[in-house]
Amino acid sequence: MSDTGVGSRLPSRPRVFVREATGLTKELSLVDIFIYNTNNQNIGLGVLFILLFVPAFYPGASMLGGALVAGILALAHATTYALFAAAMPRSGGDYVYISRTVSPVLGFISSFNWLVWLSVYIGIPAAYFGQYGLSSLFRLLAANAGEPDLMRFADFWQTPLGIFVAGTVLIVGFGMIFALGTKLYFRIQNVTFVIATIAVAMAGVIALLTPRETFIVRFDEYVQAVGGVANAFRVAKEVSGSQPQPFDAYQTFLSLSLPLYIVLYSITSSIIGGEIKNARRTQLFGMPGSVIYCTLWILVLVAAFQKMVGYEGLAAIGAADPAALGLAFTPTFVELAGAVVHRSLPLVLFLGMGFLLWTYVWLPINYLASTRILLAWSFDRLMPERLAYVSPRSHTPLVAILVVGILGEICLALYAWKIVLASIVGIFGWIISFLLTAVAAILFPYRRRADFEASPVRWRLAGIPVMSIVGILAVFSLVICEAVFWLDPFVGLAHFPHVQVLTVGVFVAGALLYWAARMIQAQRGIRIEYAFREIPPE
Numbered sequence: 285m286s287d288t289g290v291g292s293r294l295p296s297r298p299r300v301f302v303r304e305a306t307g308l309t310k311e312l313s314l315v316d317i318f319i320y321n322t323n324n325q326n327i328g329l330g331v332l333f334i335l336l337f338v339p340a341f342y343p344g345a346s347m348l349g350g351a352l353v354a355g356i357l358a359l360a361h362a363t364t365y366a367l368f369a370a371a372m373p374r375s376g377g378d379y380v381y382i383s384r385t386v387s388p389v390l391g392f393i394s395s396f397n398w399l400v401w402l403s404v405y406i407g408i409p410a411a412y413f414g415q416y417g418l419s420s421l422f423r424l425l426a427a428n429a430g431e432p433d434l435m436r437f438a439d440f441w442q443t444p445l446g447i448f449v450a451g452t453v454l455i456v457g458f459g460m461i462f463a464l465g466t467k468l469y470f471r472i473q474n475v476t477f478v479i480a481t482i483a484v485a486m487a488g489v490i491a492l493l494t495p496r497e498t499f500i501v502r503f504d505e506y507v508q509a510v511g512g513v514a515n516a517f518r519v520a521k522e523v524s525g526s527q528p529q530p531f532d533a534y535q536t537f538l539s540l541s542l543p544l545y546i547v548l549y550s551i552t553s554s555i556i557g558g559e560i561k562n563a564r565r566t567q568l569f570g571m572p573g574s575v576i577y578c579t580l581w582i583l584v585l586v587a588a589f590q591k592m593v594g595y596e597g598l599a600a601i602g603a604a605d606p607a608a609l610g611l612a613f614t615p616t617f618v619e620l621a622g623a624v625v626h627r628s629l630p631l632v633l634f635l636g637m638g639f640l641l642w643t644y645v646w647l648p649i650n651y652l653a654s655t656r657i658l659l660a661w662s663f664d665r666l667m668p669e670r671l672a673y674v675s676p677r678s679h680t681p682l683v684a685i686l687v688v689g690i691l692g693e694i695c696l697a698l699y700a701w702k703i704v705l706a707s708i709v710g711i712f713g714w715i716i717s718f719l720l721t722a723v724a725a726i727l728f729p730y731r732r733r734a735d736f737e738a739s740p741v742r743w744r745l746a747g748i749p750v751m752s753i754v755g756i757l758a759v760f761s762l763v764i765c766e767a768v769f770w771l772d773p774f775v776g777l778a779h780f781p782h783v784q785v786l787t788v789g790v791f792v793a794g795a796l797l798y799w800a801a802r803m804i805q806a807q808r809g810i811r812i813e814y815a816f817r818e819i820p821p822e
Contacts (some may be wrong), residue, residue: 308375308558308559308659308674308679308822309559309679310558310559310560310561310822311466311467311559311561312466312467312470312556312559312560312561312566313561313566314561314562314565314566314569314570315474316470316473316474317553317560317566317567317570318569318570318573318574318577319473319474319477320470320473320552320553320570320649321549321550321551321552321553321570321571321574322477322550322574322577322578323473323477323645323646323649324549324550324552324645324646324649325546325547325549325550325574325575325578326546326642326645326646327481327484327546327578327581327582327585327642328480328484328618328639328641328642328643329412329416329546329642329643329646330542330543330545330546330547330578330582331484331582331585331586331589331617332416332616332617332618333542333545333546334347334350334351334542334543334582334586335347335586335589335590335598335602335617335620336598336602336614336616336617337539337542337602337774338350338539338542339526339595339596339598339599339602340524340526340598340599340600340601340602340603341602341603341774342532342535342536342538342539343526343529343532343535343599344529344530344531344532344535344536345532345535345536345538345539346531346536347539347586347590347595348583348586348587348590349536350536350539350540350542350543351543351579351582351583351586352579352583353536353540353543354540354543354544354546354547354579355543355547355575355576355578355579355582356761357540357544357547357761357762357764357765358544358547358548358550358575358579358761359572359575359576359761360754360757360758360760360761361548361551361718361722361758361761361762362550362551362571362572362574362575363568363571363572363754363758364721364722364725364751364754364755364758365377365378365551365554365567365571365721366551366554366567366568366570366571366572367568367725367741367750367751367754368381368554368721368724368725368728368751369553369554369557369560369563369567369571370563370564370567370568370739370740370741371728371735371736371739371740371741371751372384372557372735372739372819373557373558373560373563373567373822374557374558374660374819374820374822375555375556375557375558375559375656375659375660375663375820376395376555376557376656376657376659376660376661376820377395377398377551377552377554377555377557377653377656377657378391378394378395378398378554378717378718378720378721378724379391379392379394379395379398379657379660379661380660380819380820381721381724381725381728382394382395382720382721382724383395383664383816384732384735384816384818384819385724385727385728385731385732386720386723386724386727386731388798388812388813388816389795389798389799390720391816392661392666392794392797392798393791393794393795393798394716394717394720394721394794395657395660395661395717395794396790396793396794396797396798397713397714397716397717397790397791397794398555398653398657398714398717399654399657399658400790401710401713401714402650402653402654402657403650403654403688403691403692403694403695404695404699404710405646405650405710406455406646406647406650406651406654406688406691406692406695406696407451407692407693407694407695407696407697407698407699408646408695408696408699409643409644409645409646409647409650410450410451410452410454410455410644410647410692410696411447411448411450411451411696411699411700412643412644412646413450413451413454413640413643413644413647414441414442414446414447414449414450414451415441415442415447415643416616416639416643417441417639417640417642417643417644418438418441418446418450418640419438419439419441419442419613420438420615420616420618420619420622420636420639420640421438421636421637421639421640422434422435422437422438422441422636423435423438423510423615423619424618424619424622424626424632424633424635424636425632425633425636426438426509426510427506427509427510427622427623427626427632428509428626428627428628428629428632430509432509432510432511435510435511435612438510438612439612439613442612442613444700444701444702445700447696447699447700448696448697448700448701451647451696451700452693452696454644454647455647455651455689455692455693455696456689458647458648458651459651459685459686459688459689461648462648462651462652462655462680462685463675463678463680463682463685464678464680465678465679465680466556466559466652466679466680469648469652473645473648476641476645477641479637479638479641480638480639480641480642480645482634482638483618483634483635483637483638483639483641484581484585484618484638484639484642486621486631486634486635486638487585487617487618487621487622487635487638487639488584488585488588488589488621489588490592490621490624490625491585491588491589491591491592491593491620491621492588492591492592494592494624495592496591496592496593496594496597498624499592499593499620499623499624500517500597502623502624502626503516503517503620503623503624504516504517505623505626506619506622506623506626507609507610507611507623509626510611511610512609512610512611513608513609513610516609516610517597517600517601519604519608519609520597520600520601520604520608520609521596521597521600521604523604523605523608524599524600524601524602524603524604525603526596526599526600526603527596528596537768538768538771538772538773539772540765540768541711541768541769541772541774541775541776543582544711544765544768544769545711546578546582547575547578547579548711548715548718548765550570550571550572550574550575550578551571551718552649552650552653553566553567553570553571554567554571555653555656555657556652556653556656558656558822563740564740564741585617589617589620589621592620593620601614601615601620602614616639618635618636618638618639621635622635622636647692651685651688651689651692654684654688654691655680655681655684655685655688656681656684658671658681658684658687658688659671659672659674659681659684660820662684663820664812664815664816664820665801665805665810665812665815666798666801666802666805666812667801670683671683671684671687709775709777709780709783710783710786710787711769711775712766712769712770712776712777712787713777713786713787713790713791715762715765715766715769716766716791718758718762719759719762719763719766721758722755722756722758722759722762723755723759724755725751725752725754725755725758726751726752726755726756726759727752728751728752729742729749729751729752730752735819736749736751
């Protein structure tokens, strides 16, 4: 009798998904996605971190060797996501891949892990906009004008309040852009990418053509022009205590954390897969192709600046206390190029503005991806249906956009006032999701054979699915990456017990949230496990 009662309340064929279509539209091109993934690797910040930190804090490490190895390690990982994105071009990324191939609970936990760290890296690049971008731009302008008083404005963007103000403007601004339409963001992205690329190319040309002796003279002039000490290059060498070091393979291994922080993130277009035209061609070019592109750019730019400044010179500038030079913060690489031409306002303005356009690009990418994760969960009934609402006019998930904006603001405040978060320490936990996706890629041709055979990537090599082979290579490379992000003395998880607790807590919270959602929906007569038997609709 009880069974009859339950059956009467349920439809004969339960509605698996919230609706029959997401409401999103396929409007993103190969160019859109290539730039999206290239921005997410971020050539500007990648070169900044490598030049600023590797010679200074990893004595004997090869910047060029590390960048090349990082690019190689990232290739199998990027190809794994590209193959999945071609086989299952849906919103949600590895949430869909893992939940449909391995386990629903693992898929949700992995995706929850993504959402947590995406939210963190909405807040952090929002902070970078002021911390690295605006501060460098205004110091360059102060040097050009010969007005040290302008430095007060440059220094403001290094304060917690300045960081928070600049970041909040970005988060609110991009929330409004995404509410108006995804295509609008991509138009802005593509134009600013061209400007930012020309700016770093110009910086590279300046570095390549400037003799070291000329650079030292101009650098000393630049520091004095903004109120710093005389003979700044010599002072930096003296106070840093840096000495020439022979090549050190282990230090190079540890320093991989910096280029890996860049090139591991060519994969975020997988999360917006339901909005991409010609998924196979676009994703296969847009992910591994962008890894190769970014690695080549980083190698060329790093080589150019190493030639101009010298390895020991970069080590001295990066390691020296900026206060000893009369500065509030360490010069960025764009300032090193800008120092050479600081008397030319057009060049200084273009270099500074172009670099500024690199400092924030992680924010909108992670913002957009986070909204699609929430949409995918809601579509499978793991979250309130309201999160799945898509505006029929703008074809954007308005409620999800608002929720993500709030999460980003919280993380921005935590980073700006140094309450919890640091730049790179969350990457170890994030890579666990990458590993789960690699395992899913190994299993996909066998556990979802019909879907694999119907996909455009049903390739085999010696009878073995290429997808499985690439997945195995990705597991191998990602385990190496995990070793780096565990051992690194500056950002390795082994040295941050509170982040270890946070990393474990994210996975535990994800599991609890999944089981709570399943239990609540079961009480309503909805069996959410039905959704995971099918590929979600577009």
